[in-house]
Each structure stands twice: as structure tokens, then as C-alpha cells.
Amino acid sequence: MGRGGYLGEFEQMLLLTVLRLGEDAYGVRIMADLEERIGRRVARGSVYVTLDRLEEKGWIVSESVPSASDRGGRPRRVVRVTPKGVGELRKSREALLTLWDGLEHALDG
């Protein structure tokens, strides 16, 4: 996933979920939405570690928002996909589409 590489599967899933949620993307929402869409459980720990990594790479930015109720007085970390992150998504999508091109019939087997 380093220089010039492509997004990992889980990175891609997270970025897409964050993109879909828009303004309201923070831990609990991201995991709920992701679990609902892919229909399986995700480990909380992987989500946080991956979010940290995405932020280090500059593909997302986060902002600490003071908390509402029910969080033991702790802030939310609201994240947003950066233009650079969108660029990465586009690159990955194009690569995958190119690779898939003409192979759809293989799935019908």
C-alpha cells in the first residue's frame, strides 16, 4: 500500500463508508454502517488502527468534536476523506475495473 501502491481491501471499505456517511462519519457510525452493508462483524481495533494509518497517509483528516450525551464526556473523532484520498479510491477502482474487464463470465461458472 506504500508509494505508488494500491489501497488494501479494508482501507478501501473504510474510505467508501466514510465517503458515504459524509458529515456524520465517526467510529460508531462507521462501524455500524460498514457491518450493515457487508453483513459481517468488524473488529473495533482494526478499524481504529486503519483509520490512524489512513490519516498518516493523508487520505483522511479528522477533527475532534465535543461530545453529546452517552459517551462518558468524551469527544468524537469525525473523519472526512481528503481529495488525495478520493484520488486513491479512483486509482484503485480504475485498476480493478481494468483487471475485471471481460472476465465477468468467469463468475457465472
Next chain:
Amino acid sequence: MSRQAQPPEDEHRADPGSGPPRLATRLLEGVLPPTDRGAAILGDLHEEFEARARKDERAARRWYVVEAIGIGVRYGRRTRRNRRGAAALGAPQGHDRSWEGMVDTLFTNVRYAVRRLTRSPMFTLVAVLSLGIGIGANTAMFSLVNAAIIRDMGFAEPERLVDVYEGTDDFTHGTLSYPDYLDFVEGSRDVFEAVTVSRFAVVQADTEDGVETLFGAGVTGEFFDLLGIDAARGRLLGEEDDVAPGAHPVVVLGHDYWSSRYAADPDIVGRQVRLRGRPYAVIGVTPEGFTGSVRGFAPALYVPVMMVDELMGSTGNSLESRGSQSYFGTARLRDGATFAQAEAAAERVTATLRERHPRTWTPDKEFVLERTEDVIMNPMIDRFVVPAAGMIMTVVGLVLLIACANLASFLLARAADRRKEIAVRLAVGARRRTLVAQLLTETVILAGVGGALGIVIATQGLDLLLAADLPLPFPITLDLSLDRTVLAFSALVSLGAGVLFGLAPALQSTNPDVAPALRDESAGGGRARGASLRNALVVGQVAVSVVLLVGAGLFLRSLDASRRLDPGFGGTPTALVQLVTPGDRYTREEALVYQRTLRERVAALPGVQSVGVIDNIHLDPLNTQTVRVQVDGIDPPPGQDFHGVDYAVIDEHLLEALDIPLVEGRGIEALDVADGEPVALVNQEFVHRFLPEGGAVGREVRLNGDPVRVVGVTADHKVRGLGEAPRPFVYRPIRQSFSPYGWVAARTGGEAERLVLDVIAEARALDPDIMVTQAKTMRRHLAVMLLGRELGAMVVGGFALLALLLASIGLYGTVSYAVARRAREVGIRLSLGADVGSVIRMLTGSGMRLVATGGAIGVLAAAAAAQLLSRLLYGVPPLDLPTFLVVPVVVGLVAFMASWVPARRVARIDPVGALRSE
């Protein structure tokens, strides 16, 4: 019982139900970076937890812990990786990093330890089982001790509470009479804010299908306020409920009774319960965890003390009688008042009462104060409870010691196997501290898992104990749930075991004197120190096992001796039912008619051989009654002008029903009526002591000051305890010395259990409202007397066997390890022509030498310990020869098996293979 329904309770009970599990949160906080990011993760977890908890709190807590661990592990790994990178680049290691570094090392060590432990599952299993059993035994017994002695009673500012007793020379801490209580209040106002008394009351409550006999308490208006107890629902009893006898039909339910009988009905307040036929309004419920003012006796319900006479159907008025001493007194010191001032006040009231009531306040009687915090149940009972608790904790402590010795022994063996690995690591510059920390982590994990297993074993064991149908003379309620104290105890014991017994092997195996280990190529070498330590452990284990088994043997022999004691009555199946003919509904004559009619109906039941009535059955640990005896020519004890002698009131059939032989004169007869000549029977010991010159029948003695003629002499029988020396005893006819309390004793050729129910049925058929206060078989009644010895023998015996088992495991391990290590030597011997049998003998012999040494030490130690036990033994000398002979033989046999079985394995050694492997 939903939690939201009782907010007041959540407030004062530091309820663990509010918010996510704290420990998990705290641990995770330690791992996460102390930034907004870390906080956001905790916030997310909190938010999701709350959402889940609304559906299922337990599941939510489980989920939280699992996720917290998952995040912690991933974050731990990640920060470590970053730091390693940072350190490589020469990043400054800040101050807070050192703490993170420790967490980091901990993670590494834990992972390393877990890997090593899972690689040798047999070792891990045995170590965890040994520790689990040892810690389980300790946790279980500590739970008992905690419930019986330590657990907080829930009083506010307990340091200002004082217990008030009436003491005499014989009975140092007795209960008060109500008039004495009133005088005490009056005379001590300057030091006490308030004084309260409570008494136990057997109460009959009407249920849908009959009546239920409950254990309740009558309390004064000050009771709850003085102890600082607030209602869980409604209100508790106050001054307004304590004005006039019979005028306050209100009741407060105990929390447990409310939960079990009324399914914690939230609308209970305002409802009515019928107690002895009269409706009582429920005004409130006590808070959870409050079990009354006397430890171990939790009342099902509380009524105003003004109602107790009516509820118990007493003939007299206990509120006005100075002779009726049933009230437990508690007082609260005024702010600033001292205990010494309180004692001075008590002395003043004592002096006044001695002057005013010389008949009841004899010169040796006085008010006795004790700080409530210093009293467990009652100072007279505490004298037995505390040593018993000490003994039990010593026994389980020894069991744990043996289990820990197993652990240490296995660790030493493993350490010996890893000598080379460790030597290499030390040689290439590993720090000893690091290695010791790694090895210790392993033992602490073992101890932790063992501790968790121990808690499971303890709860299961206690459940079994609670389910056992013990013939207790009264309902004892002990809250054996695992509270913080118990959990802290188990955690401390586990950690202590892990560190203490892991340290020696860890230090020994990392001894920096590495050269010999590297040089020494043979597997047989380097056994000196590790092996001798292990041998010492086996010797110690055997010695401790012998001590415990000797103790168990002595208790068993003592139990056996007590079982063979003849109480002197009740040898055949007999039903015992205690009835009260309430004084407000029965005149004396009506009560006598009732008793006679019931007796005749019971006598007509099939299989019944004989039926009699007695007011106070012998060998009842809760009830003794004495009469003042004066005999011409016999001097009373110094300081008194009478002899106190146990007595009972009986009808003319009782001696036959209980099978007590008459040795002289006549028995009680139907003609011994109120206006006839006052007569009495005495037993042989009475004659021996008070009428020694012979011709007892026909003599006159004074009972409670009145002249009474002795008309017959009975054989002696046990009165208060099975082990007692013969006691004098007096019987009076029921028509001359009436008592509304009566035990119906019915001897049968059939089943006593059935007859008990039949007697109750007959009693209720005659009067549906009759109070049945106790019902049991004679066998069960007598079993109470043996209960202490039986429990002692059972507990000590059980733990001693456990100790022997653990010691055998240790011995087995030591010998099988020796076999494995000496494979090469054995191989040489075998290939040089030694036969397998002699090699087995040699290996078994080395194990048995340790056993012999341990056994000898054990026997000496047991002889010393037995002297300490001598007070608890009955009918057995402390140096009981059979016990001291049998125990070493048993230990020897078990030990022989434990060393012979693994030694036999040498037969499977292939001599050539063993030699080539080097």
C-alpha cells in the same frame, strides 16, 4: 427487578451496573495514547455500550471487555512498532515513554509466557489444577469467614455503636429484659443519643395454603434510625409505631423475604399480610444487604416490639417482666461521648437497679458494654468462632502451600531443562532482570488462571454446602456471594502464590554463574541445587499432609466417640413437635385440656407406642431453664443462696415416651394437680449431689423458694451437651407448674418423619390457629449436638485428602522427572546387565526416602499440633495411637504408588537409544 425501577438503591450502593466496566476502561486508557484520538475511541466504546446495555446489560458488559482487549492488543502492538522505529531514528525517549515501555514489555512477556505455557499443556494443566484446588479451598473458606465475621453489617458510623448486655458470673453477655432496658435508657441519656432493643420472634403468617412459620424480629421505634438504615421502599418503623402494646399492626419486610416470597413486588407497600390471624399493613422493605442487628440471624420481617407478645401468644407480658430477658441492646454514643463515659453510666444504672430490685439484680449482675465493632455475634460465642475460623484458615492455608510447592517444583524442573537456553541468553548479554521478569510473568499467569478456576471451584463448593440439609437448630443466614473482600482475597492469594513460588525458581535458573551449564554437556549433570530444592519441597509436602491427615484422623475418632455416647433418652424413632397454646386464647385449664386431647389423638395413631408432653426438651442448645434449689444441710455456691438446677415440666407419660427409666419411687401421675401436694422427680445425680445420705424419696427440697416433695428418682441423662459430666435435674408435673410451651414427643414403631406430619395435622385439626413453632424427628434433634464435630471432621478430613492428593501429584512429578533425567544413567545400567526390577526399586527407593523423611517430620509436627487441638477433641487423647499409626501407613502407601508408577516407566527405556541420544 429492573434496575431503572430503583434509583435510590443505585445511589448508595456504588452499583457496578452504571456505565461500562471500569477495570477494562482503566486498562485500555493505559494503552491508548492520551490524546483526543484515544479519548474518541473510549467514547465510541461507551456510546455503543450504552446502546447495547439497553437491550441486555450482561451481554453488553461482555462485549465491552472483549472489544477493549481487542483494541488494547492491536494498539499495544502498533505503538510498539512506532516506537521501535522512532528509537532506531534516535528519537528522544521522553518521560512518559518509560511507562508505555513497561506496558509494552508486559505485552511481550505475556505473549511469550502464553506461548510457552500452551506448548506444554500437561504441565500447565497440572499446575493450574493444583493452584485452582488450593485457591478454591481458600476462597471458599474465606467466603464463610467473611460472611460470618468480616462482612460489613451496613450500619452508619459503626464506631459510635455500643452493644448492651446483662452479665452475670456464669453468663457474661446475656440479653436484657424490657424494664431493664427502659431503666438503662433513663440512666444513660447523657452519653447515649439513643438506645434500642430488638428480640427474635417466631411468627406465623397465613398463606394461601395454610400457615408459614417465620423468623422475625420485634424492634423498638429507635432501631432503624439508630443503626442508620434507610428504607428500600416505603418507610421503616419509627417512634410512632412504638407506643402501646398491641396497637401497631404494621410490618417491615426484610429484603430477602420480600424478594423470595413476594417476588420483589414493587407495589408491596400498603398491602396487608396476616400474622397469627391479624392483618398487618406492610409499610416498607429494608435495603438489600441489611440483615438485622445480630450477625447470622436475618429476620424475614420486623414488627414493633409492642406487638411481639401478641404475635407469640405469650401468657405473660414480656414488656413488664424483669425475668424475661430476650432483648438485644444496641446504643449510639452522643457526639464526643467516650466509651469510658458510657461504661461509667452503665455502672451507675447497675448500682441503682441492684438497690431497687435486689431479687432479680443479684450482686454479680451488671450491665456490660462492648463496642459493636468488636463483637462478631456475641462475645461468648465469638470465643469459639474465632479459633474455629483460625483453624479452618490454617488448614486451607496448608493445602495451598502444598499446591504452591507443586508449582514451584514443576517450575524448577522446567528451569533445569532450560538451563542451557538461559545460559546462552545471559552469555550474549541479556539482563537477568529481563529474564526473571519473563519467568515470573509465566507463574503469575498460571496463578491468575488458577485463581479464576479456584473462584469457580469455591462457588460450586459453597453451593453444595448451602444445599446440604444441615440439622441447624435455628435458621442461619450467611451471605456467601463473592463480594469485593473475597475477590480481593483470592486475587491477593493468587498473586502472592505466583510471585513467591515463581521467584525462587526464576532466580535460581538465571543464576549468572553460567559457565558450568554451558560446559556441562550431559543431561545428568547440574542437578545438585535444583534437585535438592525440589527434594526439600517433596519432604515438606509429605510432612504437611501427615499433619493434616493426623488432624483429620483425630477429628474423625472424636466424632466416632461422640456418636457412641448415649444421651440417655430418645433411642427409638420419635416425633417432636413444639406447640404454643397462646395465652390470649387459652386459659391454663383450656391449654391443659388441649394438650391432653391432642396427646390422646396422637396416641391413637397407628404405630404410635407412647406420647408425652415436656415444656423444654433436653439437649436443645437454644433453651436451658433452671430452678433455684435449696436443700437443708447443703451449702449453696459462694456468693449465692441457692443452686441453679436444670428442670423441665412434664406430663405423666413423658418418661415412658422418651424412654427414661425410673429407678426409685413413682413417676408423675395424673393426680399431681394444682391443688395437690407439690411434688417433683429428681435424677440420680441430683440425689448424689444434694441428698447423699440416702432415702431421697419422700424428702422435701425448696424449688424457687417453695417446699416440694421428691416422689421419685430417674436415671441420669444428658441435659445440655453430649460430652457433659452428669448434671442434676428436676422434673415437675405440668398441672402444678404450667407452661404454654409444650413439646409433644411421640415414640413410634414406624417412621418418625411421617409421624411428625401426622402430629401437626392432628394439632391443627383440633385448633387451626395453634402455633407450631418447631417440628423434627428425635434423630435430627440429637444430630444438632454432633453437628460441630461432624462439620469439623468433614471439612478437615476433606481438605486433608485434598492435601494428600496434591502431595502425590508433586511426588509423581518429581519421580517421573528423575526417571526422564536419569534415562542415560539407567540406559548404561541396563546395558551393563542390571535388571529392570532393580532399577525400578532404585528409583522408587529414592522417592520413598524423601517420603520417609517428610513422614518423620510430619509425625513430630502433628504431635505438637495435636496438643493445640486437644480442647476440640472428645474421647480421644491428642496422641491417639491408632491415628498416629494409620496415617503414616496410608501416606506411605499412597506415596509408594505415586513414585512406583512413574518409576516403572524405565522398563520402556531403550538402553541403546538413551545412550545414542547424547
